[in-house]
Amino acid sequence: MDFLSPxxxxxxLAALIACVCIAPFVVYPIFLMKLLCFALLAAAVNLLVGYxxxxxxxxxxxxxxxxxxxxxxxxxxxxxxxxxxLAGIGVAAAIGLVSGLLAIRRQGxxxxxxxxxxxxxxxxxxxxxxxxxxEDGIQEVPRPSVLGxxxxxxxxAMYYFVAVxxxxxxxxxxxxxxxxxxxxLQAIRDNEPRAQSLGYRVLRYxxxxxxxxxxxxxxxxxxxxxxxxxxxxxxxxxxxxxxxLLICIVGGMQTLVGPALGAIVIVTMExxxxxxxxxxxxxxxxxxxxxxxxxxxxxxxxxxxWVRNRxxxxxxxxxxxLGVAK
Amino acid sequence: xxxxxxxxxxxxxxxxxVGLINGSFYALMSLGLSIIFGLLHVVNFAHGAxxxxxxxxxxxxxxxxxxxxxxxxxxAPVVVGCFGLVFERLFLRRLYALDHVYALLLTFGVALLMxxxxxxxxxxxxxxxxxxxxxxxxxxxxxxxxxxxxVILAAxxxxxxxxxxxxxxxxxxxxxxxxxxAPLMRTFGINVPRMLMLTYGLGVGLAGFSGVMxxxxxxxxxxxxxxxxxxxxxxxxxxGMGSIxxxxxxxxxxxxxxxxxKLIYPDGAGVVIFVVMILVLxxxxxxxxxxxx
Numbered sequence: 110m111d112f113l114s115p116x117x118x119x120x121x122l123a124a125l126i127a128c129v130c131i132a133p134f135v136v137y138p139i140f141l142m143k144l145l146c147f148a149l150l151a152a153a154v155n156l157l158v159g160y161x162x163x164x165x166x167x168x169x170x171x172x173x174x175x176x177x178x179x180x181x182x183x184x185x186x187x188x189x190x191x192x193x194x195l196a197g198i199g200v201a202a203a204i205g206l207v208s209g210l211l212a213i214r215r216q217g218x219x220x221x222x223x224x225x226x227x228x229x230x231x232x233x234x235x236x237x238x239x240x241x242x243x244e245d246g247i248q249e250v251p252r253p254s255v256l257g258x259x260x261x262x263x264x265x266a267m268y269y270f271v272a273v274x275x276x277x278x279x280x281x282x283x284x285x286x287x288x289x290x291x292x293x294l295q296a297i298r299d300n301e302p303r304a305q306s307l308g309y310r311v312l313r314y315x316x317x318x319x320x321x322x323x324x325x326x327x328x329x330x331x332x333x334x335x336x337x338x339x340x341x342x343x344x345x346x347x348x349x350x351x352x353x354l355l356i357c358i359v360g361g362m363q364t365l366v367g368p369a370l371g372a373i374v375i376v377t378m379e380x381x382x383x384x385x386x387x388x389x390x391x392x393x394x395x396x397x398x399x400x401x402x403x404x405x406x407x408x409x410x411x412x413x414x415w416v417r418n419r420x421x422x423x424x425x426x427x428x429x430x431l432g433v434a435k
Numbered sequence: 436x437x438x439x440x441x442x443x444x445x446x447x448x449x450x451x452x453v454g455l456i457n458g459s460f461y462a463l464m465s466l467g468l469s470i471i472f473g474l475l476h477v478v479n480f481a482h483g484a485x486x487x488x489x490x491x492x493x494x495x496x497x498x499x500x501x502x503x504x505x506x507x508x509x510x511a512p513v514v515v516g517c518f519g520l521v522f523e524r525l526f527l528r529r530l531y532a533l534d535h536v537y538a539l540l541l542t543f544g545v546a547l548l549m550x551x552x553x554x555x556x557x558x559x560x561x562x563x564x565x566x567x568x569x570x571x572x573x574x575x576x577x578x579x580x581x582x583x584x585x586v587i588l589a590a591x592x593x594x595x596x597x598x599x600x601x602x603x604x605x606x607x608x609x610x611x612x613x614x615x616x617a618p619l620m621r622t623f624g625i626n627v628p629r630m631l632m633l634t635y636g637l638g639v640g641l642a643g644f645s646g647v648m649x650x651x652x653x654x655x656x657x658x659x660x661x662x663x664x665x666x667x668x669x670x671x672x673x674x675g676m677g678s679i680x681x682x683x684x685x686x687x688x689x690x691x692x693x694x695x696x697k698l699i700y701p702d703g704a705g706v707v708i709f710v711v712m713i714l715v716l717x718x719x720x721x722x723x724x725x726x727x728x
Contacts, residue, residue, distance in 0.1 A: 387555040
């Protein structure tokens with residue numbers, strides 16, 4: 110958060126970490142882990158839509174396929190938690206590379222349609238492949254140990270494992286966005302021809318960030334599978350991609366905290382208001398319409414705009430009062 | 436002449452027929468999307484839901500008012516089109532000045548709302564709709580159900596009529612001109628916002644028309660729209676949204692390809708359109724009929 114002093118930022122970060130540590134004693138831990146996974150998935154989508162201007166409608170393909178791979182690796186091949194997650198991330202990144210190579214050639218809404226079509230292809234394959242278990246999915250995925258150090262059977266251990274990994278992933282996104290690489294990405298978002306004329310290989314940058322975003326979505330999917338011990342077709346369904354986007358725009362695109370805030374709002378709403386799939390659709394649709402029509406900046410964006418406005422007003426008042434004093 | 440390349444002719448003609456039926460819907464739907472995108476620069480994600488709405492209006496007309504298929508074919512597209520007009524006037528219009536992404540997200544939200552609402556009311560299982568044209572044509576090698584022949588011919592006629600309207604009539608010319616240079620059209624005294632509203636209504640009406648035609652073939656179900664729309668998006672990517680004739684040709688051709696795949700390699704039928712999409716993207720990123728901007 111650029112508008113706060115470094116010390117205030119640090120204090121805020123410490124408070125946030127404390128909240129995440131205490132949360133499982135207050136709120137149901139499984140629900141919290143679901144929240145963290147969706148926040149990470151949304152953050153991966155936001156990295157593309159917020160910072161490069163590429164609206165992906167297909168992140169469920171990375172999220173879901175990484176989940177399937179991790180589930181299979183852990184359950185059938187007896188992988189460790191870390192290697193299982195790495196396998197999931199690797200496959201998600203590979204799918205990201207292949208689909209990215211073709212999708213980034215088109216911009217704007219075409220990009221959205223192409224990613225959506227790719228995701229549909231992946232979900233079709235997931236339905237037909239023998240190891241995914243078709244409609245049943247992969248059930249009763251064990252929770253393996255982490256490098257032989259500690260077991261994830263305990264829900265609390267699982268929670269802290271997920272929290273640390275998601276925290277690291279958010280830190281990675283923060284570093285990427287604030288690096289020279291991130292600056293180039295934002296330049297591409299704001300004016301692609303200009304970035305190109307300055308000598309940046311725009312396609313290469315886009316592909317790299319697309320693969321990174323796919324890997325992060327894959328991490329979210331792998332963690333989700335270990336938490337719920339289930340990999341299913343829901344994870345690769347287009348509705349999951351839509352939900353990730355919804356979380357992004359509710360929280361605020363182009364902000365780092367947006368996906369986390371959006372996840373809290375959306376996942377909580379779905380958890381407590383909607384007991385049936387139909388109601389989930391209706392609520393999601395309703396929120397989409399409201400946010401797009403009225404709050405396009407999202408929660409975080411609206412807050413930042415408010416702070417900025419206030420500061421500008423104060424800055425305008427200050428010189429005026431000085432003039433009176435003279 | 437019992438076999439062609441080792442495939443029984445009857446099966447070949449049958450699958451080609453099924454493929455062309457699907458192709459009719461691909462063509463009608465991608466045509467509607469193309470018109471809306473070409474003039475409004477909006478990807479109408481609600482197109483599938485509006486198609487579903489058309490089928491449900493036809494079903495409701497029969498169920499509650501006793502009006503049959505032919506009446507539905509007249510009334511339902513108008514009802515769905517009017518829904519589109521109101522939606523454009525109240526919501527979509529406010530987003531034209533913004534990034535196109537917002538219109539896409541708005542129509543996606545509307546699609547979710549409609550699907551959720553209909554599922555709440557009718558469940559996910561389909562409602563049957565009686566076949567208005569029984570009987571069939573015996574063409575020697577196989578027997579063609581009359582209704583399916585009608586769907587293909589009607590879809591073709593509708594597509595050509597729409598093409599004629601956009602490309603050859605005065606009103607269609609205004610629409611294209613409004614797309615090309617809206618401020619200039621306004622100085623000529625043309626009401627451009629109303630043109631855009633009518634365009635959206637026309638595209639949505641086409642979706643409603645497809646829905647009515649689909650009702651006797653597929654069951655009338657809340658899921659029918661979302662199942663179709665993603666395939667149609669792939670069709671649109673393959674054809675490129677540049678030309679109206681392009682989307683018609685691509686729609687029918689891909690339907691036929693899908694039908695033939697079912698015959699040669701049944702497992703591949705579900706994915707063949709996406710595979711074609713990948714191949715086309717690799718060779719011609721802007722689609723078969725698209726132009727680079």
